[in-house]
Amino acid sequence: MNKKTIATLIALFVLIFTSCTTRMEKKEPVVLQTSASLVEMSLEDLTVDSELIVIGKITTTFPSYWMRQNEKDVQDATLDEILADDGWLFTDSILAITDVIKGVPEDSIIRVRTFIGKTAEIQVYNSSEPEYQEERVYLLFLEKDTGPTQIVEPGDYIANGAIQGVCEIIDGKTVSCCGEEWEINELIAHIRQTLRSFFGPHLDNPLGNGELVSLDEAQARLSFTIPLPDGFAVKEVWVSPEEVASDDQSVAIQFENDLLLIIHQLANEPNWNGTVSSAPELAKISVxxxxxxGANPGVTFVAGKEYPYPGSVAWWMNGLDITLYSDTLYLEELLKIAETVH
Structure with a gap:
């Protein structure tokens, strides 16, 4: 079960009987309704605490499992056997990732798990758990399943904060997340600004799902000219996969001397004031x-945890959200470099 879910299961058993055309009574599945009291998480909490933040489509949902799946398929289990096992079912779905906002997934296809399920004998619902629908697109805040269910089938991710970490994207534009309605591009920009406050990018793959290419190939894929700082030798370049829409493509460039440049496309200027108010480590600057x-390298604390973060300078110009990072350079030095980016 999700580590942030305080399990206070309230079971309501409903037996429904209907008559068959043969006048023999046929028993319908028992419906087990459960709920849980959740530790409330803000959007910033989810952003900082999640291992992965991704956008993707649910393509497949598998038959449900139970804790004794390795002994007997739950679809063959009797109602008494399932109830004796506390009626604990869980269901896995396949998520095809289209965009990575935080973290480095092992593949573009991952399994996501939710603690609901159904068999011919029983249907288990939990109002605190997501119920993924095939062909729908979600922005998900994820963490690895490290609970007892991973013993049955390891390798899955679960939504951080249960239903709080699941945001469905409607019509490719709007998303309901943490009780608020967002334009998807604005939500992504807000998450990235929060990440600037607490983390540097993952240097093994700063874009999460980026492809390692030459600078010339990256430029050929992008619809904008890559602005570069003066006097820095390029070491490695990552660009979004080709299947990503042209107006969503990003690029990251690692230079020889501990300098990283990341550029995302963003139609409107971010709300810098809103970010500063929630992240005192950051200061308003002008490039x-x-x-x-901008920020000097340092350490911040969230919920008792220590998070080192790099020095950074971020600014917006001509539809581009540009950030320079360095673990060793301070804000004053980064600002001088930023002023040469063209």
């Missing part, structure tokens, strides 16, 4: 007349 945020 050649363009507003932005």
């Amino acid at each position: 050649n007349g363009h507003n932005g945020l």
